[in-house]
Amino acid sequence: MQRISESFSPSAPIDQKVLFAGRIQQFTDVANAVAQRGQHVILFGERGVGKTSLSTVISHAFKGTANTISSGTINCDQTMDFGGLWRKVFREIPINAGITNGIGFNATPTMHTGSLADYLPATVTPDDIRHILQRLGKTIIVIDELDRIEDPEVTTLLADTIKTLSDHSVPTTLILVGVADSVNSLIQEHQSVERALVQIRMPRMTVAELDEIIDKGVANAGMTIEKAAKNKISSLSQGLPHYTHLLALHALQTAARKGQTHVTGEDVSSAIENALSKAQQSIISAYHKATSSQRENLYAQVLLACALAKPDALGYFSAADVRDPMTEIMGRFYDIPAFSQHLNAFCDDQRGPILQRIGETRRFRFRFINPLMQPYVTMDGLKRGLIKDTSLLK
Numbered sequence: 001m002q003r004i005s006e007s008f009s010p011s012a013p014i015d016q017k018v019l020f021a022g023r024i025q026q027f028t029d030v031a032n033a034v035a036q037r038g039q040h041v042i043l044f045g046e047r048g049v050g051k052t053s054l055s056t057v058i059s060h061a062f063k064g065t066a067n068t069i070s071s072g073t074i075n076c077d078q079t080m081d082f083g084g085l086w087r088k089v090f091r092e093i094p095i096n097a098g099i100t101n102g103i104g105f106n107a108t109p110t111m112h113t114g115s116l117a118d119y120l121p122a123t124v125t126p127d128d129i130r131h132i133l134q135r136l137g138k139t140i141i142v143i144d145e146l147d148r149i150e151d152p153e154v155t156t157l158l159a160d161t162i163k164t165l166s167d168h169s170v171p172t173t174l175i176l177v178g179v180a181d182s183v184n185s186l187i188q189e190h191q192s193v194e195r196a197l198v199q200i201r202m203p204r205m206t207v208a209e210l211d212e213i214i215d216k217g218v219a220n221a222g223m224t225i226e227k228a229a230k231n232k233i234s235s236l237s238q239g240l241p242h243y244t245h246l247l248a249l250h251a252l253q254t255a256a257r258k259g260q261t262h263v264t265g266e267d268v269s270s271a272i273e274n275a276l277s278k279a280q281q282s283i284i285s286a287y288h289k290a291t292s293s294q295r296e297n298l299y300a301q302v303l304l305a306c307a308l309a310k311p312d313a314l315g316y317f318s319a320a321d322v323r324d325p326m327t328e329i330m331g332r333f334y335d336i337p338a339f340s341q342h343l344n345a346f347c348d349d350q351r352g353p354i355l356q357r358i359g360e361t362r363r364f365r366f367r368f369i370n371p372l373m374q375p376y377v378t379m380d381g382l383k384r385g386l387i388k389d390t391s392l393l394k
């Protein structure tokens with residue numbers, strides 16, 4: 001049981017290479033940028049696709065290399081100003097306070113050890129940051145959850161920091177991590193930094209990558225899994241590794257409780273029940289709000305059809321994309337007018353908002369506000385018998 005829970009962590013980013021699956025292209029792109037002086041990285045994608053995991057594994061990979069220091073992941077929060085952000089980063093970097101000739105590192109902690117944050121003035125400017133970082137060796141700094149910075153001034157100053165680091169060829173790589181929207185605003189408003197920024201998009205994971213998560217975790221737990229059971233988990237995950245971990249964790253635990261080391265499709269079925277009840281409360285209540293009603297209605301079916309609609313790279317789908325899955329679910333042809341009012345209701349307070357709508361009338365595009373809602377809706381549809389199997393997901 002312990003080995004199973006060490007192998008699958010639905011709520012924590014991966015920090016060990018042994019459990020890290022796929023992402024070879026993105027890993028290479030980040031590593032290349034880190035090696036290039038004057039280049040910085042912006043890693044963006046939907047919530048839950050594995051951005052924090054990749055940046056953590058990258059930091060680990062460079063740790064131990066001469067002169068490479070990773071300050072770890074910094075979680076931004078709303079109240080933080082530019083100085084506060086850097087104080088938080090620099091607090092992670094220990095330094096011997098007793099040194100006399102400039103700033104240096106001392107791996108062995110002494111009584112006098114402080115942190116680099118002590119060197120920051122009361123009001124911090126991008127040039128202060130550059131000045132300090134210039135004295136360090138190769139350094140990688142991850143700034144995670146960029147989208148949580150609400151003050152636009154902080155984003156502007158961060159862009160200025162990238163520019164000055166790049167112009168002075170400082171051997172530091174900033175890895176900024178956030179959802180796509182936050183990245184757009186950083187780049188659009190500060191085009192001067194575009195040259196210094198390598199933009200790396202984290203798409204949803206492929207089925208092969210999700211299979212690899214399962215294979216690595218199952219092996220780590222000292223168990224085996226039926227091919228059909230594995231396929232079911234990876235297709236239900238819809239590219240989001242959180243659900244792969246969640247379903248695999250429960251499926252393996254179910255098998256282990258029966259004293260078995262081989263995981264079957266049946267174990268995955270009971271894992272679905274478990275995963276639904278253990279989902280985040282916010283997801284459960286939002287789903288309930290979107291679909292519940294006194295009278296007979298189609299909200300659950302339409303929402304399920306949305307979850308089965310094939311989204312584009314940014315998670316958006318159109319009403320036309322909903323038509324086929326809706327027809328499959330209902331067993332007869334359903335055209336857009338039959339469910340367009342449901343789609344609209346999902347976008348306002350009445351039943352949500354659970355979907356976000358962009359574009360103009362007749363060319364609206366929709367997406368789940370919380371991407372983790374999508375597999376939840378699919379699994380619930382499966383449990384309620386609205387769809388029979390996962391073949392619709394292909």
Ligand SMILES: Nc1ncnc2c1ncn2[C@@H]1O[C@H](COP(=O)(O)OP(=O)(O)O)[C@@H](O)[C@H]1O
Pocket residue numbers: 009010011012013014019020021022023046047048049050051052053054213240241242245
């Ligand atoms: N490459 C990967 N291999 C295995 N598991 C992963 C991988 N990427 C993400 N995960 C898992 O997926 C979940 C979400 O990952 P996380 O890095 O927190 O996503 P994000 O930062 O994009 O929201 C976590 O449970 C994490 O363990």
Ligand SMILES: [Mg+2]
Pocket residue numbers: 051052053144145
């Ligand atoms: Mg994250």
